[in-house]
Amino acid sequence: MAEDTSLEDFLDGGDKSEDGGENGTSARDETTETESEASDAEASTDGVDPAVTTYAWSPDGAACAECGEVVERRWTQDGILVCGACKSW
Numbered sequence: 007m008a009e010d011t012s013l014e015d016f017l018d019g020g021d022k023s024e025d026g027g028e029n030g031t032s033a034r035d036e037t038t039e040t041e042s043e044a045s046d047a048e049a050s051t052d053g054v055d056p057a058v059t060t061y062a063w064s065p066d067g068a069a070c071a072e073c074g075e076v077v078e079r080r081w082t083q084d085g086i087l088v089c090g091a092c093k094s095w
């Protein structure tokens with residue numbers, strides 16, 4: 007009996023809400039949950055990214071944007087990749 011009641015309630019609510027936009031609401035809820043989970047994952051990844059981004063390693067060497075010296079390791083400074091000698095530590 008309890009099951010019959012809750013099933014009817016669910017169906018009634020679903021029918022009414024299809025016009026009212028329950029679908030949109032539930033879809034939004036799912037998206038929100040997914041996004042917050044993704045945000046948590048991205049947040050922990052963001053903590054690692056900056057250190058990686060400021061440092062570039064090229065096995066074959068790459069030219070420093072400041073002096074043109076070809077080096078394996080360059081660092082980001084003012085938006086450009088420079089060698090260790092040009093990097094302001």
Ligand SMILES: [Zn+2]
Nearest residue numbers: 070073089092
């Ligand atoms: Zn340089």
